[in-house]
Amino acid sequence: MKIVRLQSTDSTNRVAMEMAADGAAHGTAIISATQTKGRGRLGKVWQSPAGKGLYTSVILRPVLKAEDFPYLTFVAGLAVADAIKQLYNLQPGLKWPNDIYFFMKKCGGILSESSALTVDPSCRFAVVGIGLNVNTTINDFPAEVVTRATSLFIESGREMSVDEVFTKIHAQLLLEVQSFERHGFTPVIKRWRELDCMFGKRLAWVAVNGKVVEGISLGPDNLGRLHIRDDSGKVHEVLSGDVQLGTS
Numbered sequence: 001m002k003i004v005r006l007q008s009t010d011s012t013n014r015v016a017m018e019m020a021a022d023g024a025a026h027g028t029a030i031i032s033a034t035q036t037k038g039r040g041r042l043g044k045v046w047q048s049p050a051g052k053g054l055y056t057s058v059i060l061r062p063v064l065k066a067e068d069f070p071y072l073t074f075v076a077g078l079a080v081a082d083a084i085k086q087l088y089n090l091q092p093g094l095k096w097p098n099d100i101y102f103f104m105k106k107c108g109g110i111l112s113e114s115s116a117l118t119v120d121p122s123c124r125f126a127v128v129g130i131g132l133n134v135n136t137t138i139n140d141f142p143a144e145v146v147t148r149a150t151s152l153f154i155e156s157g158r159e160m161s162v163d164e165v166f167t168k169i170h171a172q173l174l175l176e177v178q179s180f181e182r183h184g185f186t187p188v189i190k191r192w193r194e195l196d197c198m199f200g201k202r203l204a205w206v207a208v209n210g211k212v213v214e215g216i217s218l219g220p221d222n223l224g225r226l227h228i229r230d231d232s233g234k235v236h237e238v239l240s241g242d243v244q245l246g247t248s
């Protein structure tokens with residue numbers, strides 16, 4: 001399987017999207033020691049200090065219906081959590097839709113992109129971009145995130161090989177995508193809920209109209225939509241966006 005190793009690039013997702021459009025095979029991965037314009041979700045920047053973290057994008061050509069492609073992001077979150085647990089016996093939590101957490105601090109995130117899903121099924125692809133803080137220390141984090149971020153090193157006191165972490169996550173992702181193709185989303189979301197670190201916690205969500213909805217997380221439903229019960233008892237179904245821990 002082709003693994004492209006780079007010292008530096010703007011964004012491994014950008015490289016992977018181009019390679020996938022040019023026909024790169026299922027499982028092809030791009031890994032870079034640093035990124036100058038790492039992309040986060042919702043237009044945010046993903047800080048990518050050299051040699052401290054895992055910055056990788058994996059090209060997938062799964063045999064799935066177009067409407068099942070968005071679920072790949074949940075599959076990827078599970079694969080990252082499972083790989084970390086199997087390698088180091090550290091159990092990460094998952095924060096909807098696909099952040100990797102330890103004790104309410106973010107350790108990693110996933111940015112999934114895909115080709116147009118209306119094209120011929122044989123031409124469809126997805127790119128799963130994974131950013132994971134591996135050997136990052138407190139001093140490596142920008143001041144504005146330092147209280148909300150963590151790394152495998154901070155959680156375990158051990159330096160880890162970024163390459164070892166990559167190899168395990170890559171293998172686990174391909175295994176879990178295969179299982180998803182065979183068994184569908186039900187077992188994925190069932191296992192995802194077991195790792196949901198926000199279940200029952202108070203969250204704030206900014207709706208599309210800019211209104212902030214605060215309430216208790218009831219976790220994702222069988223279609224992956226997050227349910228939040230506000231103080232009046234109304235349940236909101238959240239399809240996209242970002243949720244933060246609530247203020248009270």
Ligand code: BTN
Nearest residue numbers: 011013039040041109110129131
């Ligand atoms: C998030 O906002 O939580 C998602 C962050 C995803 C970052 C990774 S790093 C490797 C890949 N390349 C990118 O430009 N972004 C993703």
